Amino acid sequence: LREGDLFRIGNIDVEGGGGFSAEEMLGLIDMPAGEPFSQTALVASRSAIESKLADHGYAFANVNAITDVNEADYQVDFVFAVDPGPLVYVRKINISGNQATVDEVIRRELRQFESSVFSAEKLRRSRERIARLGFFDDVNIDLTSVPGSIDQVDLSVVVKERATGNFMFGAGYDDSDGLFVLAEVHRGNLFGTGRELNVKAELSKVEQTFDIEYRNPYHTAEGVSRALFVSREKTDTDSVTTADYTSETTGGGIRYSIPMSEYNALSLSAGIEDISLASTSATPPEYQSFIDRYPDNLNFNLSTGFSKDTRDSILFPRRGFFRRISAEVGVPGSDLEYYKLSLRGSWYRQLVGRLIFNLRGDVGYGDGYGDLEELPFFKNYYAGGASSVRGFEARSLGPVSTGADAASLGGGIRTVAGVEMYFPVFGLQEDNDKRLSLFADAGQVFSSSSDFDVGDVRLSVGAGFHWFSPVGPISLTMAQPLNDEPGDDVKRLQFTLGSLLR
Structure with a gap:
């Protein structure tokens, strides 16, 4: 076996171009002068020019690379002859x-x-x-x-x-709310019109909810969507890691999503909610004082958000990014005047084959205004669990209550970040609904900006299995905290099944 002499790239020129200048075409050629010749780079450069032309109407463009070999200097000059063909x-x-x-x-x-x-x-x-x-x-x-x-x-x-309408009655498990029973009637493509109707009742040890939502994704011909919703919710946190209280909430409202461009959208929402708060024998003093002052509340809420979404899929993206900045405010005149600001994003990159890299982050800040000097505790941010920092009990990170039975209080600031590498299940490389992952998570919740300390951020690493099954999304992860402290609620193995996967 004899490889022969090594030839290097010499001069490169472009002839033709379907209205594009030679400089534009040369910018698509990844064959630096002086580098060893590569057949792979040559094919990729030809494909890049043909793709550029196809994006602008030349569906049958043809690019040929004409070589001029200099045997004496071991150098190859190229002329890329571009035949765009007809505008199609x-x-x-x-x-x-x-x-x-x-x-x-x-x-x-x-x-x-x-x-x-x-x-x-x-x-x-x-x-x-x-x-x-x-x-x-x-x-x-x-x-x-x-x-x-x-x-x-x-x-x-x-x-x-695929089936887009179903009646589901069943059970699932979520690491934050435990076992839940769900009854849901969902029509994701109502009468084939693309409209959605969802009626859902859900019962868990923490929440009992009843929701009805109707959404028209094309309320206007320009693509403005409108959703109408009503809800009823009862909450009792006695059985979870957060501090104890009970609440009953009845609400409803209207939500619009306005496309600003192909990838950008503006959302606007207005709602009203009637909230009744009550304490239990285990309610901590941090919550009790708020409940004594505001046992019954009627609030008018406005929210808005701006998002950009270039992901190629909602379920298991391979490329693209999603970022959203949002604000929620209890309008002046409401019993509770508060605001929340959130910024979150997620970026996906297909490295090679089915190997997908994901980087994500989530930052939130909230507080009261007017006569309210604090964020209502039931609007607090939480961290820990399958949807934020795996390896720690759901909603367990951050400030805790005073007393012997320390419970998570949540806080007005949350910061969460993560990096994850997805790859196919061995032996099931062609399946689009199953994948494995390796990940690293970081995050923490703080009461206020004065309490923020980077040294308190918790870290974890682990591996996971994810499956979009016929009964809903399933996720099983094993994580190891890297810097847990005494008093932290560590939970290495976490499992979610069904609609509570967030």
Whole structure:
């Protein structure tokens, strides 16, 4: 076996380009002068130019690399001859496979339109938007040339529907609320219109809730969604790590989501809630004083948020990011005047194959205003558990009550961060609903800004199994705290099943 001589990259030039300058095309070529020649880099550079042209209407572009080999200097010069072909238009878009879903629900998610210039980028985004509806197990968009035409194509959107409406009665387990019983009627694609109706009753040792929500994702033709909701909730924290109290809340409201661009959205919500608070024999003095002052409250709440979401999937993303900044306020004139500000984000990157890297963070701050000098304790932030810092008991981190039976109080500041590496289950590489992970979490809750201390942030590392099963999302994790202190509630093995997975 003889490898032969090593040749290096010499001069590179581009001819043609479908309206793009040679400088723009050269910027897509990843073959630095002086570097050893690589067939992989050559193929990738050709693909990058063809993809650029396909994004701008040249669906059948062809790029050839013409070589000029200098045997004396062991150097190879390249001329990339770009033949963009004709500017291609989309004639028709056909939809098939949708038995219950009406065509309009799919068409309104398309970013590639009929009688417009073809764009591979818009095609990819269209597929992502259809898949994100959650109505389909599989979405494919196929391209075929129109017979007798060199500049027209037809598109075929082929979907495989999944069950989006169900009645569920069952039980599950969540590491924060324990065993729960759930009865739910959910129509995620009501009469094939894309509208949603959800009626849910849930009973656990902590909460008993009853919720009804109706949502129209296209309340206006521009994509403004509107949701109407009512709820009834009873809470008794006697059996969990948080401090004891009971409450009964009845509320309702309206929520809008306004698309600001392809990936950005503004949300607005207004609601009213009637809250009755009561103490138990184990209620700590930190809560008792608040309950004595505000046993019954009628509050008008406004909330708003701005989000950007480029994830390719809601369930198990492979790439993209999500970030959201939000604010909630008890409006002046309410019995409780308070505010909360939150910032959270999550970033996904597909490294190679099915190996996915995830980085996430969550910061929250809240306080009272006007006559209220503190954040209502039932609006406090918490940390610990499967949804924040694994390896610690759910909602256990942060300030605790005075006395022999120290219980978590929550606080007005929360900071949580995590890094996670997802990979397929061994032997099930092609399954899209199961994956394993390695992770590191960090977080803590503080009473106020004056109590913030980076040294108090808890750290943990571990591994997990995640499955979007027919009965709901399942997660099993094993975590090891790295800097737990005496008094911390450590819980290494954590399991969640069903709708309480957050």
